[in-house]
Amino acid sequence: MSDARAEAEPIPGARWRSAVAVLLVALTVLGATALTDDNWPFAPFRMFAHPVRSTGRVAKVDFVGVTESGRELRLDASAFGLRRAEVEGQKSLSGKLTGAQMAALAAVWNDSHPSDPLVELRLRKIGRNLIDGHPVSYFSRVVQTWTARSGS
Amino acid sequence: MNPAPTASIPADADRAAARSGLGERWRAGWDRYWFDPVPVERVDVFARIIAAVVAFTVVSKDGWAAMHADAPVEFYRPVLLARVLHLAAPTPTTMLAVRVLVVVGAVWMLTRRAPRVAAAVTLVSYGVWLLWAFSYAKVDHDRLTIMVALLVLALTPRTGISVERLSGWALRVVQVVFVLAYPFSAWGKLRFGGWEWMGSAVFTASIIRRGTVIGDRLLAFPDLLVLSQWAFIVFEVMTIVLLFPRAPRRLRIAALVGVLLLHAMTYLMIGISFLPHTICITAFLPLEHLSRRWRAARVPAPEPAD
Numbered sequence: 001m002s003d004a005r006a007e008a009e010p011i012p013g014a015r016w017r018s019a020v021a022v023l024l025v026a027l028t029v030l031g032a033t034a035l036t037d038d039n040w041p042f043a044p045f046r047m048f049a050h051p052v053r054s055t056g057r058v059a060k061v062d063f064v065g066v067t068e069s070g071r072e073l074r075l076d077a078s079a080f081g082l083r084r085a086e087v088e089g090q091k092s093l094s095g096k097l098t099g100a101q102m103a104a105l106a107a108v109w110n111d112s113h114p115s116d117p118l119v120e121l122r123l124r125k126i127g128r129n130l131i132d133g134h135p136v137s138y139f140s141r142v143v144q145t146w147t148a149r150s151g152s
Numbered sequence: 153m154n155p156a157p158t159a160s161i162p163a164d165a166d167r168a169a170a171r172s173g174l175g176e177r178w179r180a181g182w183d184r185y186w187f188d189p190v191p192v193e194r195v196d197v198f199a200r201i202i203a204a205v206v207a208f209t210v211v212s213k214d215g216w217a218a219m220h221a222d223a224p225v226e227f228y229r230p231v232l233l234a235r236v237l238h239l240a241a242p243t244p245t246t247m248l249a250v251r252v253l254v255v256v257g258a259v260w261m262l263t264r265r266a267p268r269v270a271a272a273v274t275l276v277s278y279g280v281w282l283l284w285a286f287s288y289a290k291v292d293h294d295r296l297t298i299m300v301a302l303l304v305l306a307l308t309p310r311t312g313i314s315v316e317r318l319s320g321w322a323l324r325v326v327q328v329v330f331v332l333a334y335p336f337s338a339w340g341k342l343r344f345g346g347w348e349w350m351g352s353a354v355f356t357a358s359i360i361r362r363g364t365v366i367g368d369r370l371l372a373f374p375d376l377l378v379l380s381q382w383a384f385i386v387f388e389v390m391t392i393v394l395l396f397p398r399a400p401r402r403l404r405i406a407a408l409v410g411v412l413l414l415h416a417m418t419y420l421m422i423g424i425s426f427l428p429h430t431i432c433i434t435a436f437l438p439l440e441h442l443s444r445r446w447r448a449a450r451v452p453a454p455e456p457a458d
Contacts, residue, residue: 011187011314020307021186021325024300028329032336033343037291038232041282044344045293045337051345051352054374058357081223082288083216089289090227104224112222128360133353133374135360 052130057139059127061088064142065109066120080105095125095143102146119148186324188397189316193443195308196264198323198434199271202301203261205431206278210254213427217285221247230287242284250284253277264310271305278302293333294429300329301432326435331394333429334411338388350381358422367421380417387414394436408436 011017031042052058061084063075077084091097097105102121110117123144128135210217221244228241242250257274261267282295304322309315341349355377359367370377387410393399394407411433419425440446 009314011183011317012312013318014183014187017307017318017321018182018186020304021321021328024303024325025328025332028296028332029336032332032339037286040231040233040286040291041296041299043291043293043296045333045340046344047293047337048354048358049337049340049344049349050354051349052354052357054351054353054356056353058353058360060361078216078219081219081221082227083290085290086227086288090229098226101224101226104226108222108224130353130356133356133378135356135371 054133055131057127057129058135059125060084061091061143062124062126063105064122064124065106065118067113067116068119069116071116075109080108097123097144099146102144106146106148117148121146183317185397186321187314187317188320188324190320190323191440191443191446192310192315192319193440193446194438195305195319195322196310196445197439197442198301198326199264199267199305200262201431201434201439202298202305203258203274205428206261206274206298206302207255207258209428210251210258210278210281214281214285217281218247218251220284220288223288227288229289231283231291234283234287237283239280239283239287241287247284250277250280254281261305267310268306268308271302275299275302275306293337294426296429297326297330297333297432298428301326301435323435326432328395330429330432330435331391334388334391338385341385350385351378352381353377355381355421362422362424364421364423367423370421384414404436408433 027042031039032044035043037043037046061077063077063079065073065075067073077087087097090101102123106118106121109121122142124140125143126140127138129137129139221242223241225241230239230241240246254274254277257270257277260270261274263270279299282299286292304325308318308322312318345352345354353374356371356374359371359377363371391407391411393403394411397404412430415426415430
């Protein structure tokens, strides 16, 4: 078949397929410009979109757990079935999780380690200090502590 | 007698003809863009690539998403679509069931039997997988294009009238959404970070948070990292050229190579590949050359013996 004939041939479903294409483009644009992550899959492309001061701090969170036998363990979020950014995304403005969330983290770990459960769990903010974009020193600070006694 | 009507008839006819001509040209241009014919085998290969990546991410790469089955329910923050669907937090059983379903759908897609149903099964199950993945207060922006790819594959027949033009539609939609991710990623940086983003220490911070051996070495050169940020955002905007199939071929090839380099650099610096998005770059390639069926159809018939 010649190209001209092929072009003249009606395309079945062209109208609704065109509508689907326009809708997908419109939702992508709307998501990128006006919506939030809550609207996934049509959400803004915002990974690494927040600026960082070149003289300041770069922080991330981790955990330190103390077990019943006295062992002190450095734990990252994956020890509780989460990604670090997911923990960071749920902190309050003060940088803390809720007491129930801290207790739930300890419970998840203890379920899989019943022989030597956690009796204390600390949420830490760790990172590096920057001066003019140069990392110059490390810092570490305990933000929140859960203990088995207090339960929160 | 009023002479006006007789005088206006040719003018009206000319205007109507001009409008009709304009409409026809617009329609023809629209069809040329969105329904540019491509070999069916190109979509076959593309679908298989997408299926393989979906299976790979679910079985291996997205181990973090599978971990959510064991995460405390206190951290479950369902996104809007998950709330609309009343999607409860995953359990080890439901997570395993969805994981198996995604793999079954992906393997089915590889066979190219009942391709639309196979893609639909994969789309729905992978969609649930991703809703669970992103309902813990962190959304990644590398999954939109592959979801769109699954959607258009679920809507594209493999046989029938104008199947090559419908195949072209599927790939064009993927191409457009793939490309839009870049300028709108630049837009996101300006929307959330403002103009100061380019001069900030965001690459330094990313390396500190997720560094690699190569990335860690670059920490000693903050000015180079700031320069990279400028280059990054300028390039993201320039990828718009890929939206225009009639742009100079060399420019389009340069843009595609640039996209690959951008992702390679990101991977080397901070270990993020954006694979489910990046793989959709294959929608731009003449994938039919990888199809045995297509190659076999092009082998000239043997000359009859004398």
